[in-house]
Amino acid sequence: MTGRVVLVAALALCTLALVTNTAGTSSVAMDRGLRADVAPDEDAYLGFEQETATTNGTTNLSVRVTNRLSTDVPLTRVRLTVDGERTALLGGDGLSPGESPSERVPSVDCGDRVVVSATAPDTRVVLERQVECH
Numbered sequence: 001m002t003g004r005v006v007l008v009a010a011l012a013l014c015t016l017a018l019v020t021n022t023a024g025t026s027s028v029a030m031d032r033g034l035r036a037d038v039a040p041d042e043d044a045y046l047g048f049e050q051e052t053a054t055t056n057g058t059t060n061l062s063v064r065v066t067n068r069l070s071t072d073v074p075l076t077r078v079r080l081t082v083d084g085e086r087t088a089l090l091g092g093d094g095l096s097p098g099e100s101p102s103e104r105v106p107s108v109d110c111g112d113r114v115v116v117s118a119t120a121p122d123t124r125v126v127l128e129r130q131v132e133c134h
Contacts, residue, residue, distance in 0.1 A: 045069050046118050046125040047100070052108075052133050059109065061131055064102040065116055067095045075118045080105070082131070083112040090116075 041048050047066030052059050061082065067075050075095040080088045082105050090101045095118070110133035118125045 044125075044127070045123075046116065046127060048116060048127055048129065050114070050129065050132060052110075052131060054133065058107055059131070059133055061105040061108045061112075061114070062102055063090075063105065063114065063116070064100050065090050065095070065118070066100040067091075067097050067118070069097055069120060069123065071097050073097060073120050073123065075120050078116065078118045081115045081117070082108055 039045075045068050047064075047068050049064040049066075051062045053062075054060075063080055065078055065080070067073075067078075069075070074097065075091070078090040078095050078101075080090055080103055086105055088103045088105070090103055091099060095101065108131050110131055112131040114129045114131060116125075116127050116129075
């Protein structure tokens with residue numbers, strides 16, 4: 001009878017070991033550092049120039065955007081937003097490399113937020129600036 005008890009106990013322990021969780025890991029987490037350098041406007045993928053002119057107390061903004069991505073990457077959409085309200089599409093149906101369309105935005109305030117968002121098939125570039133009055 002002792003042999004049977006030992007055999008039954010051994011089978012019960014094996015079954016219990018197969019059914020319960022082990023001390024293994026179920027998930028892993030890692031921290032990775034990311035370093036990004038911001039290029040100045042004259043070296044950036046998306047060139048940005050602005051000019052303001054004030055006449056009779058009204059400030060008008062002219063913005064020029066240049067596609068500086070590689071020669072085979074056209075921008076499919078370039079959107080200019082000033083002060084979160086006024087939006088314009090630059091370049092119509094897209095912007096080929098080297099193209100530099102400009103847009104005039106009337107009646108802006110100095111310090112208004114200017115956002116340019118450009119998309120290409122595998123790239124998205126967003127820049128934020130302020131209206132600089134001189």
